[in-house]
Amino acid sequence: MTLERSGFSTAGAVGSVRPVPALSGLPPAPGTRASRRTSPADGTSTRRGRSALAVAIVGLVVVIGLALADSLPTWRFDGGPFIALGGLAALAGTYLSLALIVLVARVPWIERELGHQRLVALHRVVAPYALMLIGAHVLLTTIGYAQEARSGLLAELWTIVAHSAWMVPAAAAFVLMVALGALSYRRIRSRMRHETWWVSHLYFYLAVALAFGHQLELGTFFAGRPAQQTLWIALYVAVALLVVGSRVALPLVRSLRHDLRVADVVRESPGAVSVHLTGRDLHRLDAEGGQFFQWRFLTRSWWWQAHPYSLSASPDGRTLRITVTASGDQSAALASRLRPGTRVWAEGPYGVFTARRRHGRRVAAFAAGSGVTAVRAMLEDLPTDADVDVVVRARSASDILLRAELEALAGSRGYRLRYVIGTRFDVTLTASDIVALVPDLGACDVFVCGPAGFAALVLEAASTAGVPAARLHHESFAL
Structure with missing residues (x-):
């Protein structure tokens, strides 16, 4: 279904996207760290x-x-x-x-x-x-x-x-x-x-x-x-x-123990770049999809400053990945100035925007702008039997970060993926629109990551729909 005039569109969960085996995986074995990580929160x-x-x-x-x-x-x-x-x-x-x-x-x-x-x-x-x-x-x-x-x-x-x-x-x-x-x-x-x-x-x-x-x-x-x-x-x-x-x-201590280094720098779009990192015993960081670190790249220009970037893929114990949009001096220069082999110090992981914090199978995830990275990583950590709606807001189709990966993940797991395309002036998103996109919103754990105005709108709509505060999950990565 596509509603071009209103700016709303949906990507089908079955048949219209390419599944990626690396993203789908088998359900985590009982008792493992991964199964504990995705178990619902207990308060x-x-x-x-x-x-x-x-x-x-x-x-x-x-x-x-x-x-x-x-x-x-x-x-x-x-x-x-x-x-x-x-x-x-x-x-x-x-x-x-x-x-x-x-x-x-x-x-x-x-x-x-x-x-x-x-x-x-x-x-x-x-x-x-x-x-x-x-x-x-x-x-x-x-x-x-x-x-x-x-x-x-x-x-x-x-x-x-x-x-x-x-x-x-x-x-x-x-x-x-x-x-x-x-x-x-x-x-x-x-x-x-x-x-x-x-x-x-x-x-x-x-x-x-x-x-x-x-x-x-x-x-x-x-x-x-x-x-x-x-x-x-x-x-x-x-x-x-x-x-x-x-x-x-x-x-x-953690940086010396894990010896984090840049493995590769991949341009995802004209305004976004993914940084892949490797190191020793990364499973001991106990990081989860949706969390973030304060990253310090040890170059002559950047060693003194730390920036909060969220993980854009669920950690596999061997590698970490962040995807950064060009919004500041460092983020705009990563693609051209960051080199493989650069040492990295990382503070973290921080945040509770994780699959482990959910209270049930029903999940509604909302993302806009660079918030797509945290949502995409969190979704990957959900158990394969989760019932999930994903709503992504972007100014244009080309602005959707990691779109192919989102669609592959949705296709492999049966998630319902919807896009809201257009500027806030061209396509107005209201609380009633949000409820229309996810009719049973009140029964969901709601995860939202994006600009402050977008997040506030989604949280307001969810609260109006009857979602308890304990089921609202939103993370700010900086002061």
Whole structure:
């Protein structure tokens, strides 16, 4: 069936596409890693993730409660209430800043339990509150000391910064945080290159470090109190160990162990290239189709930057493959500048956009743009008895990534593959259109990967159709 006027078309599941034996395979044997990987989710990870969040929230409440009780005697002095509230704001804001670091530290067990998409969402929710609390700390503390000294706000602010221990680096930390908050504004972020965005956020680590000295020296809860100082130092050290262990030590050890190298670079279309990688004992990575890595190609130009690219084929234990569209400086240059034999460091695997997360046989997968790569790899990991609808949106037929492979996979397994062809101006895709494409959407596990607007539309349609939140699967590969 083809509906040319509306831009909707279907690729038949039987007879109209070429099956590819390498993609079809036999059902995984019971008890193997592959069979465990494709078994439906049991909800344990969600419960563990909620428990981790509960522990973090309880920790914040305990810290604020202790500081509040400790500050009560100062409230009777001039400026005391403002100084006490400023201290509480600083304590809460710093705690949330450390939490922001942990959320994106790529800690393996946290990634497995919560999923990168949820961690990114939490990071975006928490970040403004951390900045507002630290801003409130600056304002309230300045007001409090100005009342105590009976001076003006600006004069007192200058006195605090210029004549108090560790306040110059603390002021620099505040300026850095405000600047990063401005850069995080969606319209500004959308105009930044990935490399610029990535480097700028490294300064957040510097800001948190610069603020540390004045907390211990001047903080009302820490000054002259060894026990509280020891606990705060321990918290900083724990976060630092998590970051260094997850972002430096673990990727380094894994990269040396597996000796990942570029095996081949294949141009898939004028704007897309596939990179094939080989190495030692790749089965020990325990990667799944739909997951992604932070890839660092060790060339003179690219060794310092890591980019998130999803796997575009299910790992077979011997090779890995990513398919990259030209959307930035590095991705546009891979085809011409990346050479076989190049060493690669990889952080990951990350994400829970995997076949293992489904809850039943019925699956509806939606993909657009480069999101096709993650969906295609996830589909390959589904058991052969899964009942699957696949919907792909693209501006034109030539823009569909890995189209031949999608059609071969659909043909070999009986998946129903449909295309929505046309720009968003020429072919409007609505929630009702999505339900029409998959009439029993409410009974499906829904996987969606693509641009933010497309993903939001599909998730809204699925929720309206009655799909529970636990059956909605969507992953964001970057902040």
